[in-house]
Amino acid sequence: MSLRQLTIIGTGLIGGSFGLALKKRGFAGTIVGCDRGAILEHAQSIGAIDVARVNPVEAILGSQVVLLATPVGSIIEMIRNLGPAITDDVLLTDVGSTKLEIVAQARHIFGADYDHRFLPGHPIAGKEHSGIEFADPDLFQGALWYFTPDINREPTTLAREFAGLVGCVGAHIAAIDPAEHDRLCAWTSHLPQMLSTALAASLVEEFGPDARLLENGGRALTEMTRIAGSPYSMWRDIALTNQENLSDALLKVEQRLAHIRENLKTRELESEFDQAHKLRNT
Amino acid sequence: MSLRQLTIIGTGLIGGSFGLALKKRGFAGTIVGCDRGAILEHAQSIGAIDVARVNPVEAILGSQVVLLATPVGSIIEMIRNLGPAITDDVLLTDVGSTKLEIVAQARHIFGADYDHRFLPGHPIAGKEHSGIEFADPDLFQGALWYFTPDINREPTTLAREFAGLVGCVGAHIAAIDPAEHDRLCAWTSHLPQMLSTALAASLVEEFGPDARLLENGGRALTEMTRIAGSPYSMWRDIALTNQENLSDALLKVEQRLAHIRENLKTRELESEFDQAHKLRNT
Incomplete structure (x- = not known):
């Protein structure tokens, strides 16, 4: 596996749980977390991330995959603001609960490169309480994790590797059209x-x-x-x-x-x- | 305890579970069940009842307490049809999910004797599936069991004894006005x-x-x-x-x-x- 470094932007319930889950399953790469300072401290103290960065532009440096794990509005904003700073050999993916507007924003920012630079995702997992305090390494065990890629293109090697990690934390992958x-x-x-x-x-x-x-x-x-x-x-x-x-x-x-x-x-x-x-x- | 024999009319999920719960907690009296033949056979085979009687008039003979554990409509009908056959030293009680119409029927049938002959009850316990197949001796553990008695009267000895059994199967007793x-x-x-x-x-x-x-x-x-x-x-x-x-x-x-x-x-x-x-x- 060539994935040596992954950045999780938003280390709350979903992002924090994904970090914990990867660590529990022996992921050997580095996990960089990006969030507010106190949240990052908590995430690092429980071992959900290796490196803490408050600034997103710094957080993505050197990572092959960047996972956006914030509410949908912030994901859309992040694609707009961060997208142009992400080099084209990096996979951007997300966990947003709705997909059409996120996909539209990513298409707008990445243009013709869209489908090898962005992989829209949505794990069907959560709790009634949010936040890193509720993070759980087994949150994705047996859960469905939707991807809504452009079905006409072959997935990139990085997309396959990321999907491998998703399977590794116990989720079942399914592809679906974003509107559906x-x-x-x-x-x-x-x-x-x-x-x-x-x-x-x-x-x-x-x-x-x-x-x-x-x-x-x-x-x-x-x-x-x-x-x-x-x-x-x-x-x-x-x-x-x-x-x-x-x-x-x-x-x-x-x-x-x-x-x-x-x-x-x-x-x-x-x-x-x-x-x-x-x-x-x- | 003077309660030597109890009849449960309707040995489905609630009636069957109550029988199992009493047995599990060491109730030494006899439990007579009344229902359709196949249901009674099942109830007897799992030890929820000691004696099976298809005919309600036979089922109540010799019991100090008769528990009606059928749907509300059938409870109302049973009070009308069976009430006059029940001697005035027997306590009739029920598990109906609504109380006003049941109380009205019991008042109509028992008249001035109403509040020492009938104790309206409702355990907040159930499952999404009904029937003796789903009976569970721990169904009432930690559950609330409402009684809606006439608050102006002292409970009879039998009513106290029955409430003792309800506590014995793990339920918490609460009194409430039937309309409320x-x-x-x-x-x-x-x-x-x-x-x-x-x-x-x-x-x-x-x-x-x-x-x-x-x-x-x-x-x-x-x-x-x-x-x-x-x-x-x-x-x-x-x-x-x-x-x-x-x-x-x-x-x-x-x-x-x-x-x-x-x-x-x-x-x-x-x-x-x-x-x-x-x-x-x-």
């Missing part, structure tokens, strides 16, 4: 988040923040409201960059809830349960 | 169920039943759709007997989702996340 990715994630990730947030916010409004609600609802309520703890900073960017798909999904669920509400006493409720029971994991 | 119970459960249990059902049904409509959706959504989607597998037979009765509270909760969440949808690009989304973050478990 954003629609799928609107339904399977962004919609569930908004449902959980709406449920938790409604409960607080109805009963006040000090009500002992979670024990009243048992395991089901705890599960349904777990991701309501997710940080706005991440979801703001997702909502901004996937608004159309998410609006569509939300509207359809609102209509379905209204249908359920209007049919609490009819057999229509049964057909809703029958339809829901068809959801399978195979 | 139904409103609270509409929000903390019935609303989350309908959200999960609506999410799962929408996903099936959008992507078809064979899409590998759950792995795309990771842990969050799995949790958000787990209870979508719950049986309609149980939820039909809950929806019928708690329609007003549930309608109110559904309407408020629909409005909140619409507000979120209309504000995906504004700071209003932040205040929804802030409000949701206030939900606490203390």
Whole structure:
């Protein structure tokens, strides 16, 4: 493997976990981390990174792969500001939760070179809490890690090597079109988040923040409201960059809830349960 | 303890688990089960009951306590049909998920004797699958078990003894007014169920039943759709007997989702996340 140095920009939950995961699986190269000082100190103290650099331009020096692991808005900004400083023998990749706007920015910055210089990625992994404090070397074990490359081009050697690392930390790789990715994630990730947030916010409004609600609802309520703890900073960017798909999904669920509400006493409720029971994991 | 014989009518997930739990904690009395033949055979084979009776009138003979552990509609019917056959030294209790209509029926049948003959109960325990196959002796460990008695009366000796058994299987007992119970459960249990059902049904409509959706959504989607597998037979009765509270909760969440949808690009989304973050478990 020729990958001797990797830079992770954003050493929070995802970036920090990726560093820890690589170290745990024996990655022999150097991992440079880039973030705010206190976060880098924490990341270095737990062994997620070898070298700490606050300045991104310094952080990318000498690395063959640069992984952008910040919220989507900051990834887009980073591609614009950092892209021109990255030499064309370096692979830039990311972990952004939406892909269309990121891909558009990378195409704009890298032009004809786009598909051998940028590999858009998205690991389906996370927690309801963000930050390096929650980093976990096994976060990607068994998780899906999407790539949305230009399918008409052969992947570069570096892209293959990076995909090898992703497999090495336990993730399953899948390729998907960026537009289809954003629609799928609107339904399977962004919609569930908004449902959980709406449920938790409604409960607080109805009963006040000090009500002992979670024990009243048992395991089901705890599960349904777990991701309501997710940080706005991440979801703001997702909502901004996937608004159309998410609006569509939300509207359809609102209509379905209204249908359920209007049919609490009819057999229509049964057909809703029958339809829901068809959801399978195979 | 004078409780020598207990009848469980409905030996499915809840009734069967209660029998198993009592046996595991060394209950020395006889447990009579009443259900359909095949279910009783299963319940007896795993040791959840000692004696099997298909006929409820035979099943209650000689028992000091009769526990109704069927869906709410059947509990109401059972109180009407079986109530007059139960002698006044026997305690009738139930595990119904809504309490107002059950209490109204018991008051109607038992009249002035109501509060020493009937103890309305509701364990906050369950699974997404029903049936004796899923019975679990530890189902009630750490769970809340609500009673909604007439607070102006002293509990009878039998009611105290039954509450002792409930504590013995690991549940925490709490008393609550039946109307407040139904409103609270509409929000903390019935609303989350309908959200999960609506999410799962929408996903099936959008992507078809064979899409590998759950792995795309990771842990969050799995949790958000787990209870979508719950049986309609149980939820039909809950929806019928708690329609007003549930309608109110559904309407408020629909409005909140619409507000979120209309504000995906504004700071209003932040205040929804802030409000949701206030939900606490203390």
